């Protein structure tokens with residue numbers, strides 16, 4: 866498995882079945898609610914790539930995998 870550098874990660878929050886970001890990595894909007902379903906989250910945890918469209922700035926985050934706290938993407942976010 867190819868290691869993804871930590872600067873390609875971004876933390877997410879899950880609450881009441883909704884997935885959101887405390888801050889958008891692209892435009893710094895706070896408390897961004899995504900349209901990502903729990904099913905989609907489970908798929909990225911199984912390393913199935915997911916393209917997430919940010920509702921705040923319409924950027925697309927390509928998520929390669931996820932753990933319980935972070936999305937691991939194909940680009941440098943920090």
Ligand SMILES: [Zn+2]
Nearest residue numbers: 889892921922
């Ligand atoms: Zn944004």
